[in-house]
Amino acid sequence: MASHQHLPNVVVDDDDDLVLAAAGGIRGGLMGSSQQLGGGLLVDLHASYLATSASVEASTTVFELAAASHLRMSGAYWGLCALSLIRKTNAMDINALVEWVASCQHSDSGGFGADTNHDAHILYTLSAVQILAIVDRMDAIDVKAAADYVAARQCADGSFTGDEWGERDTRFSYCAVSCLALLGRLDAIDVDAATTHVMSCMNFDGGFGCVPGGESHAGQVFTGVGALSIIDPQLRMLSEAQKRTMAAWLAERQTSKGGFNGRPEKLPDVCYSWWVLSALACLGKLHYIDGSKLRAFVLGCQNDERGGISDRPDDEADVYHTFFGIAGLSLLGLDTDVVDAVDARFALPEKVVERILLR
Numbered sequence: 334m335a336s337h338q339h340l341p342n343v344v345v346d347d348d349d350d351l352v353l354a355a356a357g358g359i360r361g362g363l364m365g366s367s368q369q370l371g372g373g374l375l376v377d378l379h380a381s382y383l384a385t386s387a388s389v390e391a392s393t394t395v396f397e398l399a400a401a402s403h404l405r406m407s408g409a410y411w412g413l414c415a416l417s418l419i420r421k422t423n424a425m426d427i428n429a430l431v432e433w434v435a436s437c438q439h440s441d442s443g444g445f446g447a448d449t450n451h452d453a454h455i456l457y458t459l460s461a462v463q464i465l466a467i468v469d470r471m472d473a474i475d476v477k478a479a480a481d482y483v484a485a486r487q488c489a490d491g492s493f494t495g496d497e498w499g500e501r502d503t504r505f506s507y508c509a510v511s512c513l514a515l516l517g518r519l520d521a522i523d524v525d526a527a528t529t530h531v532m533s534c535m536n537f538d539g540g541f542g543c544v545p546g547g548e549s550h551a552g553q554v555f556t557g558v559g560a561l562s563i564i565d566p567q568l569r570m571l572s573e574a575q576k577r578t579m580a581a582w583l584a585e586r587q588t589s590k591g592g593f594n595g596r597p598e599k600l601p602d603v604c605y606s607w608w609v610l611s612a613l614a615c616l617g618k619l620h621y622i623d624g625s626k627l628r629a630f631v632l633g634c635q636n637d638e639r640g641g642i643s644d645r646p647d648d649e650a651d652v653y654h655t656f657f658g659i660a661g662l663s664l665l666g667l668d669t670d671v672v673d674a675v676d677a678r679f680a681l682p683e684k685v686v687e688r689i690l691l692r
């Protein structure tokens with residue numbers, strides 16, 4: 334096997350051994366489909382792939398391929414969170430990671446850039462806070478300044494801009510609400526106005542757009558439902574009829590191949606396993622889709638030589654799809670022997686969210 338040299342801590346005789354070791358944890362009910370695919374989630378290979386891809390030291394090599402510099406903070410979050418879900422964070426140098434994250438906080442605005450000397454943006458501020466939440470190192474940054482940066486992004490109509498240049502999008506509403514909840518500072522914004530704005534981006538078909546009247550897209554449904562779920566886990570701002578319409582639109586994203594697309598008529602893509610499933614989980618309607626078919630699609634997108642998961646079978650693996658593939662499998666709850674539970678609202682391990690919210 335070509336990737337032997339990348340697996341110093343894993344003794345593997347051949348591919349079958351690794352596949353069987355990983356498949357050993359899968360519950361009986363799905364063994365038929367997993368056997369057809371040749372195995373379950375290849376956790377050791379993915380750990381090796383992610384540790385290399387998400388490591389700060391690897392920034393000049395793998396990051397060039399996996400995530401351009403302008404995405405580095407989010408790339409580190411995807412890699413670390415995926416490693417945490419498969420219980421392999423010891424594959425990463427956490428102290429180096431925390432030091433680098435802290436070095437990306439701007440001393441003037443309090444926001445974080447995607448890398449040192451990059452402009453601050455709400456997307457990377459959330460990724461930075463998510464990383465520190467996972468490793469329980471919020472002490473490494475100026476929390477008040479970070480919360481102030483996020484709160485300053487709120488506009489009079491309740492929406493949020495991504496940075497000081499003013500683009501508005503429901504993605505940024507999600508980032509703000511998630512980030513402030515993790516920092517224990519939801520009180521820093523007008524939550525009612527934020528709720529009203531997110532609700533105004535909901536469409537009659539049950540989807541959400543990035544602005545009022547924008548085309549429905551699964552990613553935007555997650556940001557809408559996710560933000561609303563953090564504000565009220567019971568989602569009391571939505572009627573039962575609205576929840577059903579939303580869940581129906583989401584369920585229609587499952588294609589004949591088992592994977593989900595983001596909009597009607599588009600190809601399935603592993604990352605929508607997360608965007609669609611997490612929104613369904615927030616709505617309490619995971620049973621609207623065929624979980625075993627989705628699981629088979631995700632497992633079929635694994636690179637069984639070098640590790641990592643791609644958007645669809647036979648494409649190049651990347652950190653983003655590896656994380657969202659693993660997180661989607663976590664929500665399905667069919668691989669609990671090798672994957673920890675993920676919180677659908679925060680895209681963080683459940684145990685991390687419990688630790689923070691109970692504090």
Ligand SMILES: [Zn+2]
Pocket residue numbers: 602603604605644654
């Ligand atoms: Zn994708």
